[in-house]
Each structure stands twice: as C-alpha cells, then as structure tokens.
Amino acid sequence: MATSKKHIFLDEEIKIAEIAKVLSHPARIAIIRILLKKDCICKEIVEELPLAQSTVSQHLKELKKVDLISGEIEYPKICYRINRTMWQKVQNDLIKLFKSCC
Amino acid sequence: MATSKKHIFLDEEIKIAEIAKVLSHPARIAIIRILLKKDCICKEIVEELPLAQSTVSQHLKELKKVDLISGEIEYPKICYRINRTMWQKVQNDLIKLFKSCC
DNA sequence: ATTATTCATCGTATATTTACGATTAACAAT
DNA sequence: ATTGTTAATCGTAAATATACGATGAATAAT
Numbered sequence: 001m002a003t004s005k006k007h008i009f010l011d012e013e014i015k016i017a018e019i020a021k022v023l024s025h026p027a028r029i030a031i032i033r034i035l036l037k038k039d040c041i042c043k044e045i046v047e048e049l050p051l052a053q054s055t056v057s058q059h060l061k062e063l064k065k066v067d068l069i070s071g072e073i074e075y076p077k078i079c080y081r082i083n084r085t086m087w088q089k090v091q092n093d094l095i096k097l098f099k100s101c102c
Numbered sequence: 103m104a105t106s107k108k109h110i111f112l113d114e115e116i117k118i119a120e121i122a123k124v125l126s127h128p129a130r131i132a133i134i135r136i137l138l139k140k141d142c143i144c145k146e147i148v149e150e151l152p153l154a155q156s157t158v159s160q161h162l163k164e165l166k167k168v169d170l171i172s173g174e175i176e177y178p179k180i181c182y183r184i185n186r187t188m189w190q191k192v193q194n195d196l197i198k199l200f201k202s203c204c
Numbered sequence: 205a206t207t208a209t210t211c212a213t214c215g216t217a218t219a220t221t222t223a224c225g226a227t228t229a230a231c232a233a234t
Numbered sequence: 235a236t237t238g239t240t241a242a243t244c245g246t247a248a249a250t251a252t253a254c255g256a257t258g259a260a261t262a263a264t
Contacts, residue, residue, distance in 0.1 A: 023122035
C-alpha cells in the first residue's frame, strides 16, 4: 500500500469550521446571547461586557462577516440584530454534521 | 447612567466557545467525519488527509483534550473512536444555545 | 461652525494556532 | 539485541487572533 489520494478539505468542512470559529470566543457567544434577548447598539454591549469599545466592534465585525448579525444605521447609533435566517442555517449545518453520526 | 456592572464571561459561554474552537478547523471536522464512519488508527487518517503525521497527531490531541474522541492502545497502533456520549453532549450544548433564540 | 455622541478603523503588542521535520517512545517480531 | 511500525512529543517558523488606545468618520443638535 504505497501512498494515497491526498485531497484537500471539502467545502462543507471548511464552512462548518468557519462558523465554529466565529462561535469560538466567549465574547462572541456573550454578544449573541445579548442580541438574542433584544436588539442593541454597540454601546449597550460594551456596557455589559468587560471589553473596550474597539474590541467589541471587532467582534461585531466578525459576526457580521459571516452574516450572523446585521447592523441598521441610525446615526450616530447602529442597531445590531441577530440574522435569524443565518442563525437557523448555522443550526442546520451543525445538526447536519451531527446527523452523519448514527 | 454612569457606568455598569462589568462582569466576566459565564461558564456556559466559555464552555460553548471551547467546544466551538475544537470544531473550528477543517482538519478536525474532517477527522471527525472520518471517525464517524469508522474507528481508525492515526496512520489511516494521515493517509486520507494532506497533512503530516505530527500535525494529525496534534489535532487528535485537541479532540481528545475535550473528550470528543478516545484512543485505545494496541501497540504500536492506537485505535481512535468518537466518544458518542460527548458528541451527543456537544449537540445538546449548542442546541441549548440555539433554543434561547425563539 | 461647533460640539457631542457613537462606532469603525488603524497601529501595535502579545498570545495562540498551525504546520512541519526530527526525534523519541513503545512495543512486536525476529 | 536488532529491526520495523506506529504514534507522541519537541523545537521552531509563520500565520492568525485578540486586545487596547488613539484617531477618524458620520451625523444630530445647538
């Protein structure tokens, strides 16, 4: 048995990993939980978490990058909310992985 | 409204983030999928993935650290398998987070 | 125009992750 | 004892993530 058909990772594997990465920081889980309760502006989140405003903003950016949240501009505020469709999709993707179990 | 009750992250948030972190690399998702199909020794996984043996071993260590897999020694091989109980728990934890949604 | 408010971005320092090759450890078989 | 097989660990380089303060951008209110 010489060697092998080395292949690259599957798209699905990459996508699941991407979503998991977004969920892989307590601050982002905390932000999601806050937003699940109610839509918030960045400042409100900053006041609930022991993090600088710039740091929270960065986490929000990550969440926005994968479309888990969206922000509606009402200058100078930006109202963040969970993207329920995407949130459902995250669940489906993960559950799909789970399903390949038994 | 001066400032606020800054608190640290909740245990639950940390735990979910920890699990998500383990799932946040395509290689580890790939390894899980391989092991969901059948128990494998490290060498078999190395042959299926475009990664060095030491790298796969490191990923296996991560998965083992959170108890998602276990390894049974049959020198010089080690047979890895999914810890179904833990795998179920991961699902429950994530679904619990999802549930706080609607 | 100036001021106040909110948030994003920039620059940067530090820590963590990821990957690899080389080596070591643990045995089985000879 | 030597050899072969498998996997863990070590050392290390490169990339990525995380955090913060400082600054800049966008507007509303004065």
